Amino acid sequence: MEVRLLGPVEIWAEGRSAALGPPQRRHTLAALAVDAGRPVTIETLAARVWDEPPPKAARVLQVHITHLRRLLAAQAGTPPARLVRHSSGYLLDIAPDRVDVHRFAEQVRRARDAAPAEALTLLRTSRSWWRGTPLAGLTGQWVERLRHAYGEQYLDATVAWGLAELRGGNPLAALGPLAELAADHPLTEPLADVLIRAYVAAGRPADALAYYARFRGRLADELGVDPSATLQELHQAVLRGEPVAPRETAELAAGTPAQLPADVPGFAGRTLALHTLDNLLTETAMAVAVVSGTAGVGKTALAVRWSHAVRSRFPDGQIFVNLRGFGPTGQVVSPQEALRGLLDALGVVPGRVPATLDAQAALYRSVAAGRRLLIVLDNARDAEQVRPLLPGTATVVVVVTSRAQLTGLLAGGASSVPLDLLSRVEAEELLTNRLGPAVVAQREALDQVITACARLPLALNIAAARTRQTNFPLSALAAELDEAGDRLDALEVGDPAGDVRAVLSWSYAALSAPAARLFRLLGLAVGPDIDAPALTGLAGMPERDLRAPLRELTRASLVTEYAPGRYTLHDLLREYAAELARRDDAEDVRRSATVRLLDHYTHSAYAADRLLNPPREPILLPLGEPAAGASPRRFTDLTAAMAWFGEQHAVLLAALRHAAATGLDRLAWQLAWALDTYSSRKGHLHDQVESWQVAIECAARLGELPARAYAHRNLAQAGIKLGRWTEANDNLRHALDLFTTLGDRIGQARTQHHLAYLWGQRKEPAPALDHARQALALFAGTDDRAGQAEALNAIGWYHAMLGEFAHTLTHCRQALDIFVADGDLHGATSTWDSLGYAHHHLGHHAEAVDCYQEGIALARTLQHDYFVAELLVHLGDTHLAAGRPAAARIAWTEAEQLFTALDHPGASAVRESLRHLGEQVGADHGPPA
DSSP states (O other): OEEEOSSBOEEEETTEEEOOOSHHHHHHHHHHHTTTTSEEEHHHHHHHHOSSOOTTHHHHHHHHHHHHHHHHHTSOOSSOOEEEEETTEEEEESOGGGBHHHHHHHHHHHHHHSOHHHHHHHHHHHHHTOOSSTTBTOOSHHHHHHHHHHHHHHHHHHHHHHHHHHHTTOHHHHHHHHHHHHHHOTTOHHHHHHHHHHHHHTTOHHHHHHHHHHHHHHIIIIISOOOOHHHHHHHHHHHTTOOOOOOSOOOOSSSOOBOOOOOOTTOOOOHHHHHHHHGGGGOSSSEEEEEEOSTTSOHHHHHHHHHHHHGGGOTTOEEEEEOOSSOSSOOOOOHHHHHHHHHHHTTOOGGGOOSSHHHHHHHHHHHHTTOOEEEEEEEEOOHHHHGGGOOOOTTEEEEEEESSOOHHHHHTTOEEEEOOOOOHHHHHHHHHHHHOGGGGGOHHHHHHHHHHTTTOHHHHHHHHHHHHHHOOOHHHHHHHHHSTTOHHHHTOOSOTTTOHHHHHHHHHHTSOHHHHHHHHHHTTOOSSOEEHHHHHHHHTSOHHHHHHHHHHHHHTTSSEEEETTEEEOOHHHHHHHHHHHHHHSOHHHHHHHHHHHHHHHHHHHHHHHHHHOTTSOOOSSOOOOOOTTOOOOOOSSHHHHHHHHHHHHHHHHHHHHHHHHTTOHHHHHHHHHHHHHHHHHTTOHHHHHHHHHHHHHHHHHHTOHHHHHHHHHHHHHHHHHTTOHHHHHHHHHHHHHHHHHHTOHHHHHHHHHHHHHHHHHTTOHHHHHHHHHHHHHHHTTSSOHHHHHHHHHHHHHHHHHTTOHHHHHHHHHHHHHHHHHHTOHHHHHHHHHHHHHHHHHTTOHHHHHHHHHHHHHHHHHHTOHHHHHHHHHHHHHHHHHTTOHHHHHHHHHHHHHHHHHTTOTHHHHHHHHHHHHHHHHHHHHOSOO
16 A cells, blocks of 8 residues: 555555545645654644644544544555554654655665666656656645645756766657756756756757757846856857766756854753754655754754764755844844855855845755755744745755744644753753763752753853853852842853843744733743643633734744643743843732732632532632633533642642742632642642641731631641641641630531541540540531531541440441431541441451442542542451452552552552562462472
8 A cells, every 4th residue: 555645645555546535635644644654743734734724623634534544444555554643643654665755755865875777777766656746636835835845856856867867878768858847947957957968968969059048048037147157168068069978966066065063062962853853864855854942952052963963974065054033133134145145155156146036046946956965044033034945955954943933844844853951861961061070979069050050951051161161169050040030140151142041032032012921921920831721810811812922932932832731931931031021011910910820720729629529618718709811710520620630739839839928828828728628639748738837827917817727727637647646736736726716616626526536546546536526516506517427427437446346337327327418428438438447347348348349439439549549458458357368459459559659658558468468378378389
């Protein structure tokens, strides 16, 4: 089976063409096949299929891809061709040699290095695969660009084939196709060169002279230039009747440019990016790579390092052009200026350079055709600046670096080489390369510098330079960089081209006003990332109005969309954005944005918690209406709420800290309350402790005694689970005093309930039972049914700890009736655990297993991993007591995995139980036979 693009787009299998369906589906196949074996992002795919993608482009593409996937699956082929989903798009999993355009170009590439006879065979075969106009029947800007590129590839191959036929003594075989192609490409000098030689070799010098005259006239009329010196010398040789031998190459200019900057000292890492660039050497058409990334991430360094490594592969020269797309002067190099420089480097005398852009580009393509060149276009502003500088010939490799993503070039088939921050290992390697291996001994300072520099190569290089040039100790630099707000100052070196702040400013200066405003606001964001709904709150505008500035920021590499709808920027960019916000935005504007953002998180977290724990008592500091412009999330079910908490947990903690630090104490306390259920169920005990410690301070500043009491009590709850019993007891006594002063009967009851839990965890059931009874007495006469049931369950549990299992069954059954009637799944789960424990110790193993399994099912429904793990441990105990060690191992193994994932100390105890179980089973069964 093969995919054909050199003519109508077809899937060809078993001697016939498969029905592909409508043109848009063939267009989708072509857009994937040109990158066979490589992923194509949804954005790039849409830009190839539509000049202006519709709003639901992704959905339409998915429909076409589903049909194509089924069609490919139905075709014969070994290995089969598949269409697979990739992290950011789709990949046509097929060997490139099963796509005609790739097979064609690979054959032409092999011919360049082959012996004459083999080269002629390869070129004859490759030309036979052309079936007409590439991508016939398709329309659009991408199609036209690709069609032009393939046409240039065919032109190069035909020129090489013509020279091979002449070397093989077959000028008559070459004349017809060369003359026909020359009619379509009347300004291409390599083609004119080989056609004139073919006329002479065929014994038709008069035709050679006539064609030269026509060619010279067209150059003068359309480009305003004369033929090259090489072609003029050929013309004179024909006039003199001298023999004209076929040349090995159709070079049009003397000299070999070697313009690469010096290689990069201290270069580190980038293995994957270098490998991607290596793939350019085997590209099937004109090879173009776009190296993109934020300011200072090392794009130019990568391009220069790779270019030096492969320069020997480009004997006709290496050209480096700084397009100044982003710089201190703001004077971007125009395509005309860049083309003049390229033509000059290729040996074209100034007098031959025409005046117009189109004419210059035509001459450039003509001069570059057939030459094995490496061209580095550094610091490009946009695709429009670059596109006229692409020679369109398969013998030339072009590497473009830009802070912008240049989606237009990627849609046209260019390879994407995105650069992110260095890994920590690569950052250390860079500093070691620059400062010597001895620096590794300064581990603490080294780690501080890497963290402060955000693993940004420019910042790391500046840090290394400061240390080397001024003998500034690394530890002193680490201390300076560690000072809040001083990092950008510390990374100044007095040279705008090398200062982090200055380099970042060039990207900022190129933004539109809406994108610049959004970038400044992102300096006010909290946490490691931000999603689109939170951004609407931060910006105070609808999500639809954010799409354009967000796209601009991501394409400028100032913001990274690391997952669909989730955005981040590294620490130095964030610090620079915050600095700009302080400089350009009024304090009330910044404050309003911060309140909107924190309101978004607080109201969203509150709504999610209501789904996680519906029976929970009302929040003591009620939420008002969210700030105008904030856009809180709404959730349809518990699963969605839990998933959101999982995604946003680190952000919510950062929001809580920020609210407290900026005087928004009420919001900070409310966030601590909203986070508590999730943190408890996922075992984030240290986060719970931090949250409630902050909440206590905020409640004190607010003068809210009930909120202080509540925070002390919940802080104690997390402390008990961490084994901090003295601290927990102090917090509970403080809470009890406050609730008593307030006359809050339910608050006192719940605190007594927590005191019972504390004594129970300390394995002292008598005082625990006393506190549980006090809790039940306090709950009596109130409408807090959940509290009454919790107290009954606790009383039953502590009776169990005292060995009084009949009392356990009595009290816990009463509690279960209330929990079931009220739909309190959390309370019911806990009670099933108590009942299972009582049945286990009464020897009712079947009943105990039933109770534990009921509890596990409810805990899984609640997604309460900690509770599931505890119940699995108890279930395993019962299975073992009932003589079922295999079932015990299954339960304990899952419990150990859950505790390990929660980083809970219970994991070690379960591992020990599993070890003993293994020893016991081994002893029972004896040594293996």
